[in-house]
Every structure is written in C-alpha cells, then in structure tokens.
Amino acid sequence: MKEQSKFSKVLSILLSVVLVISSFYLLYQVIRLNVLPSKFLFPLTIGVVVLDAIFILLLVYFSKNVVSKIICIVLTLFICVASCFGGYYISKTQNVLSSITNVAKHAKNTVSVIVKESSSIKNKSQLNGVSVGSLRLNEQGSKKALKELSDEGIVLNQTEYDSMTALLEAFYNGEVDSIIINESSRSQILDMEAYSNFDSNTRVVYQTSYKVKNNDSATSVSDITSKPFNVLISGSDTRGGFDENGRSDVIMIATVNPKTHTILLTSVPRDFYVTTACDAGDGCMQGALDKITHTGIHGTNTTKRTVEQLLGIEINYTFKVGFDTVTELVDVLGGVDVYVEPGYATTTSEFSVHEGVNHLNAQQALAFARERYSYTEGDRQRTKNQQQVLMGIVKEATKPSVITNYAAIMDTMANTFSTTMSNEEITDLIKYQLNNNPTWKMEQYMVDGTGDTLMCAELGDAASVMVPDQSTVKMAKDKINAVLAGKSSEDVK
Template sequence: MKEQNKVLRGIGIVLSILLVVASFYLLYQLIKINVLPTKLLFLITIIFVLLDAIFTLLLCYYTRAVVSKIICVVITLVLIFGSCMGGYYISKTGSLLTNITNVTKHAKNTVSVVVKQSSDIKNKSQLNGLSVGTLRTIGTQGSSKALKELSKDGVVMNQSEYDSLSAMLEAFYNGEVDSIIINELSRSQILDMESYADFDNNTRVVYQTSYKVENTDKANAVSDITSKPFNVLISGSDTRGGFDENGRSDVIMVATVNPKTSTILLTSVPRDFYVTTACDAADGCMQGALDKITHTGIHGTNTTKRTVEQLLGIEINYTFKVGFDAVTELVDAVGGVDVTVVPGYAVNHFACMYNLSVHEGVNHLNGEQALAFARERYAYTEGDRQRTKNQQLVLMGIVDKITSPSIVQNYSSIMDAMSNTFSTTMSSSEISDLIKYQINNNPKWKIEQYMVDGTGDTLMCAELGDAASVMVPDQSTVKMAKDKINAVLAGKSADDVK
C-alpha cells in the first residue's frame, strides 16, 4: 500500500508541475497577444493560480483514496490539455495579427520577354540582334532592367517603343517586332481585350526577370481607434503571387466605422468604374488619365487609395488588402460559406466555372465555387453591379463562419489561411484595442451598405491604350456615397441620407 501511495504521489507531483507549466504557457500567450481587458486578465490569472494550488494540494497531499486520486488525475489532465490547446490557439491568433499587419516594404514586379508560339526562338541567346517592342511610358523600369540584364549576357536587341499596350500588341502580331516585353501584371489586361483573349495559348516566355518597387502604403491613423470614426479601404487583389506582388483591384470597398454608434457602412465601387487616376507610383502610372478603377491596383494599393479618396472626396485611414485567390483556402478552412440568392438571380452555368450553378435561396459553396461566384459578371444582366453584390455576400458569409462557435473545430487551419489572405496597414496594437473594446462593451454592430452606380459604355482606358467596357459614373450616386460616409463619420446613420 505504501509503495502504491508513493507511485500515486509521484504521479501527482509530475502532473502538478505539468499543470503549472501549462497554465503559465496559456497566461503568457494571453498577456503576449494583449487583447483582454486588464480586469478580465487579472481575474483569469487569479482563477488559474487558485486552480493550480487546489489541484497541487489535492494530488500531492489531501487525496489518499484511489478513486479520489483517479478523479483528481483525470480533471488535472483535462486542465493541462485545455491550457495547452488554449495557449496554442492564442499563439496562432498572435501569429495571424503579426502576419497581417506586417505589410511588405517592397512590391515585386515580374517582366517577361514574349515571343509567338510559332517562333523558332527557344532561349534568350537566340534573341540577340532581334527586335523587341516595349512601352514608351508604362513599366519603363521593368523593360530597362530586362534589356540591361540581357545585354550583360551578350544579348543586344533592337528596341521599338510604343505609346500603348494595344499598339505594341498589334505590332507584335503584325510581325513588326520579333518579341515584346510585358509586365506580368498586365497579362490579365491583355486577356481582357477581345482581340487578344488567346494570348496565353499563342505566345510563350523565353526570358523573365523581376524587380522591386517601394510600397508607399502607410496608415493615416486615428488617435483612438475605439472612439474615433475611421475609413478603411478594402482592396481585393487578383494577384497570384502573394502580397509582395501588385495586381488589379477586383474588389473595392470603403468600410466606414464609427465605434461610438456601432455602425459600419460598406460602400462598394464596381471594378469597371471609369475614374480619373490619382497616381502614387511614377513608373508608368497615368496621372490624371481616365481608366477603370481596377487598373489602379497594378501600381499598388496606395494608388487605388488615392484614386478612391479623390473620387469620393474622403480621407482613408487604413487599407485592408485581400488576396482574392487565397480566399479559396479560407472558405475551405471554415467548411464552406452560405450565400442567399434572391428570386430572379438563379444561374445554371457560370462563365468562369461552367459546372457551378446557384438556385434561389441558401447555397452552400466551397472555396473554388465561392471565388467563381464572387468573380462572375457575364451571367448577370447587371454585370459588374451584381458581381460587386456577390462579393459582399461571400465576404459576409466568411465573417458569419469566422464569428460562429464552429470556428474552434478548424481554428488552426483557419488562422493559417487568414494569414495568407489578408494584409492591413492597421497596427497589431490597434486591432488588439478593437478586440478589447468588443469584449468590454459587446456592441451590436449595425452594418449598412451602398454602391455607387453608372451606365455601361466602351471608352478609351489609359492603361490599355485602347477602348474597353467601362461603367461611367452616375455623379448623383457618387455624391450620395460621400454624404452617407460623412453621415456615419458624424455619428448618424447612412440610411437617413436620402
């Protein structure tokens, strides 16, 4: 019996040590993430200290009966496991905050020397002495870098400059030049032009290089994010190379947040909105030129931000960049999202994913389907307007899943997916303050929505140097958007603005 008691007491001592270590691990992660109000953190600390003390005494001194000892051991194991898992989940949350607020200092641009698929040119050495088309004012830094690197390798090309992307492509297909240099960011623009929709299939890359440009997107922080209203630009990029690469802004929303009135206004701008560009980057951005707003993202989030500020006459405090292709991972991580299709908007086949269909009512979509649903415009008579509404539905579906209790089941994978999906100029301390505010005050947020509108047309776009399908702004809706944003900033409801 004495031998058995020694064994049980030894187990009790080991478990007590593990319990204290697990508790301190959890408390350390709670302190490190800094999202709990001081009073609540103090209360949790006292509770864990008391639990550790009680179960240490019970395990080592006061429980002598075998059954009582076993019960204490089981409860202690549960506490150890719970503390370790809790600390691990909090650690993953902390990593998420670090990742999404760690905005890259430079953006990567990749440039390619492209030849026709039918060309005999197989490698860069065969480019020597041949002609190459480049753009005169757009992406000149990339063209110069490619030609300079080729020259170092003994490959000298005869350069012909063109004023627009469409003019360069026309010369290339007509045989005026043997090759062209394109920024890979412009590939999607090329494919959007009807004449060059098959560009990927009838061309190939024989040389590629990259260069970096400074990311000038900075926060214009408010003094107290829990009491002062602020604007956030949500930019959904179509880039496939991660957050260190710029791409077209396929989703453009301004979230106006007023913590005092617990109001959030989402103002959407369709990607084809025809606007005057307010440039941030000097390398080829067409300052003051008319273009669709989606093209501003190619020159960085800050160019999109400045253009939206100019369009709506507002000040944007923070940016929130969403890698929309990475949304597929997040949607799959949360187990899919539910979107409600209103009567009259059922679709049998989507252009971007033919085997996808949606019916009236609630539809459950996986990651690939959610991305296709958010990108589709050809299946709707409203085109870009409906696509913008669908994007809002997908984002709200993600929010619903992330804020539901079921998040615990796949918490780790969800945190990893979110780390690869979002990037913001809001600091981790500001995000922590917002979480504390939510825990302390538990406000019931009212979410309002608005979308600027216009009429469809085909007009010259500066980035393309060619006419493309655009949405000409209805200035009355632009003014309405500005008035609604200012109303929320002033502590009123956007719904009161008529």
C-alpha cells in the same frame, strides 16, 4: 509499497509542475494577445490559479486511493493539454495580427517574357536574337528583364509600343516573336474579348521581378474605439502572390462610427472612370483618366488617393485582400455559401450556380467573384458577387467548427490580408467589442454610372468604362459624412 508511494508522490509533483507551466503558458499568451478587458482577464487569472491550486492539493495531499489518484491524474493531464492547445491557438492569432499589420515596405512586380504556345522557343536560351515587344509604360520592368538576359549573353531586338492593344496586335500578327508584360497587366488582357484566351495560347519562357516602394500608410485617429474613421477595403486581383501589385478589383469604403455602432459600406465599381491621383514615387499617371481598378497596379496608396479625391474624404486605414490567395482560405474552410437571387442563375466553363444557396469550392468561388459577362449588369453584379464571397468567408470563419482547423486557417489568413491599422488598434477594437458587446448597424451604398468606351491611360487605348453619375458620387460623400457625424446614412436622401 513504500516505493509505489514514493513513485506516486514524484509523479504528482511532476504533474503539478507541468500543470503550472501549461497554465501560465496559456495566461501569458492571453495577456500577450491583449484583447480581453480587465473584467474578463482578472477572473480568468484568478480562476486558473485557483484551479491549479485545487488540483495540486488533490494530487499531492488528498488523493490517497488508486481510483481517486487516477481520476486526478487524468483530469490534470486533460487541463494541461487543453491549456497548451489554447495557448498555441492564441499564439497563432497573435502571429496573424502581427503579420497582417506588418505592411511591407516594398511591393513586388513580376515581369514575364512571353511567346505563343505554338512557338519553337522553349526556354530563355533560345531567345537570343529574337524580336520582342514591350510597353513604354512598363519601361522599368522591361529594362530589368532585358538586362538580366543580356548579362547571360541573350540579346533581344526590342520594339516599344504605346498601348497594350498595339503590343498585342503586333505579337499576334507576327511583327514580334515575343512580348514583355508586367504580370499585373495579365488580367487587363484577359478582360479584352479578343484576347480572352491569352493564358491558353501563350506561355512564359522567362520571368523576373523588381520591387517598388510601398507608400501606403495610416492616418490614425486618436482613439479608434470612440472616433469615427474610414477604411479602404481593396481586393487585389494578383496571380503572382499577395505581396504583388495588381488591379484593385474590389473597392469599398467602410465608414465606422464606434459611438453610434454604425458601419457604412460604400462600393465603387471597378470600371468607374476616374481621375488618377497618387503621391510622388507611386509611379502613377497623375491626373490621367482611367478605370479605378487600374490604380492598384501602382499600389494600394494610389487607389486610396484616387478614392479620396473622387469622394472628397480622408481615408484613415487600408485593408488589402488578395483575391487569388482567398482561394486557399476557402479551401481550408471547406468552401463557402453564396445566395443567388432569382433570375441570376448562370453557368460558365468554370462554375455553375442555381437560384438560392450554393456551396462553392475555392476555384468556383474565385470564378464567381470574377465573372461579369454572364450578367446584364456586368461590373455591378460582379461587385455584388465579390461581396457575397467575402461575407461567406466571414460566416464560415466565425463558425465554432473552425477550431478543428484553426492553425491552418490562421496561417492562410496571414497570407490573405494586410492592413495599415496597427496591432494595438485591432486589439483595442476587439477589447471594445467584448467589453460593450454593441450591436452594429450595417448600411450599404454603391455609386453608379453609365457604360461607355473611353481612353484608359494604363491601356493606352479605349476600353469599356462606367462614367460616374455625379449625383451618386455626391450622395456617397454625404452619406459617409453623415455617419462620421454620428447620424445614419439612411437619413440622407
């Protein structure tokens, strides 16, 4: 009997130690995350300490009979497990915040040597002596690929072309047996109707990559919870990884005024025909006319500078979304719901949507976000579809049921988003929301224009573009400035 009593005492003390450790682990992670206002953090800390004290007293001193002892042990174990899981999930959240705010100093560009699917060339060793076409615009990437192959004793006969169209024509006409392209250009090729089957009738026989400096940085406001600011949301259409430069297929400016609790989303269609602007070192064709989507090939900073020049505004932060990696997040979330308005039902080889609410899996959601040929509005409707997918992800990610797959969702988000907003600024915003619980007013606007076929600098050829309606550009600027000044964009007519 004494031995049982001694064992019970030792077990109670051990459980008490585990309880304290797990509780303090939870509190440590909560404090480290730094999102709870003092009015919540102080009661939580007191509550955890008091709860621990009660259960320690019950375990060690007051639970004498077997039944009460078992109940205390079970409840203590439950609290320990809950605290450990809670601390783990909070730690995951902290890691995600650290990851998405840790903007890479360099961006990757992937370069591929490509042959026709019907070619007898199966691997890089068979490239020796073969003719290869490349773009003068992609000189850095071509040199990297050719040098690496040359170091292995594989020498190709290079011919340079001034435009993507000329390069592709030479390739398909048999003037060259292979071509070198930057993978960020693949989407451009697929957008050209004559080469929409490029993926299926070609294959990669050699691939390499090189890095370029990422000049994207924040122009921070002094207090993000009281000063208005602009955020560029850029949806990158990369297929080689989130850290790779690629076209900016989603371009939105979020104008946030914390004092008036107003958020204005201003959308710019990807085919908008603009004058490119960038900082030294971005490598863009400064002052050239092109689709705004092509600015992303030179990094988010080029898109930011071009938008600033277009609208005459200052962008404080950027928020990059990798649309290809978004599919992983959609998968983890179990799909997303999108609403299709009457008259916009469509079927393609990759997806089918009917009028009303549609539940899309990852691949369907990505195809839906990229499709434009099925709609008479073309790029305008694609922009709306992309917004639908992003909002669908937000809706799914904020459901209570995500807790069952929280760790996987956090891991995926770390590879899907990147922002120049600091960790401290994000936690300040969360704290502000929890402390004040404001109801945000969402306003929207999209600049518009007319379709045309004009020379695009990055392609070196004419392509379908949207020539800006300058009255809508001015309207967008006025609406943004109105929100920054504490007014509503809806007051601007």
